[in-house]
Amino acid sequence: MSTRISSWPAGTPMWVDLGVDDLPAAKAFYTELFGWDYTSGGEDAGGYLLAHVGGRAVAGIGPKQDPSMPTVWTTFLASDDADATAEKVKAAGGQLLAPPFDVMDSGRMTIAADTVGAVFGIWQAGTHIGAERVNEHGSLCWNELHTRDYEPAQDFYAEVFGFDYQDIDGEDMVYSTCLRSGDGREVAGIHHDTQLPEGVPNYWLTWFASDDVSQTADAAEQLGATLLMPVTDTPFGRMTIVQGLQGDVFGVIAVAPSTD
Template sequence: MSTKISKWPAGTPMWVDLSVDDVEAAKSFYTKLFGWDYLTGEGDYLLAHIGGHAVAGLGPKLDPAQPSAWTTYLASDNVDATAELIKAAGGQLLVPPFDVMDSGRMAVAADSVGAAFGIWQAGNHIGAERFNEHGSLCWNELHTHDYASARAFYAEVFGFAYHDVDGEDMVYSTCLRATDGREVAGMHYDTELPETMPDYWLTWFASDDVAATACQAEQLGASLLMPVSSTPFGRMAIVEGLQGDVFGVIAVAPANS
């Protein structure tokens, strides 16, 4: 079991939440898929838990016209200062900084290539408290049309350096956290991303049996955008949930699925 009790270092993707039209339907789907249970947060927002530790959030869309989607949040020691860096680097604030009671302070932004993400300054809520295990967050990666611009933006705002990952017909790098050089996220030049589709951050959840998780998702009415595949990074699949919410599942070590 991997747990976290203190705030995440700045620049770390440390929380994800899902905005949907039908929160109860999403709650039922993810409960059956990952075994989550829930506590009520602020308003209609739900905190998903595994074994009493927070792993993700579920809530209603603020704008019904927006698609259902998982949002990746990056940790910040000062959301207001990070918001200014975002604007200076060519991004924009979609939701300016505000306090979430005593849980923390947050904002939602779009980077210089149009991908939406959140920033979170921890108060009582540090973000994910369990990770890298079945049903919990294990990786976040940006899929982009403009690889060079995206790398420049996150280097300027969060101080990322990059490690290029070799792969046939793939341009990919891992994002190295400024404080310690640890790999905390990925960046993918996605040549299959339609020009009409905006750049986006993809959430990956860990699975101790990817094939079984993918099968269960399909039985619950979801579809596979990428079938279960063996890759150099592990066994994985990409799922589209019942309301169009897209996420990945990937094997945790030791992989046996």
């Protein structure tokens, strides 16, 4: 378990949020699955909610701004200067889907697409630093880009965030971890996903931690979700991939039970 009270270093995936058509249904699903409770993002937040574990924020859920958009978990990467990072996105060949804007006093953000079409957010912290609790049951523990275009994706994130890469050996798998500029810490992954169905865009996958992946998977199915990958033991831990009730896809991976 890790608790955070200060801003995350630039380049770190530090927040995820979900836009949904049916907010009460999403709240109920994740409450049952992970034990989340919620606080409002404020009067001007348009219904946006902060999900909490142990009294600390772990994710956001809110109504979709555009009903035609898919229901997806969006990964946000930290920035010390959202405007400057947005300019780097454009210089590297990416697109800004929303120009940088202030979110009250919570922070400044933009939504971008990389050169391989995967959408992500950029967050410059104000009063909201992002995830305040990570690497424990029901909280964020990893983010990875699934892409058909492996080397162009690496080039883009190296140019925008200064990432170096560490190749991960695996049978029939091409994967690298993203090493954060400055301290070289592994903060994310890029997976050459050759199994992406035709028409499915490249995307960032959110992984939540679980004390018991089999139990979490069973609970998800009982709530009406679908397992896109069965519970599987891997060198990286026991894991599964879940599609929620509104199409929201996320991974669940084992962590040691918290003693907190």
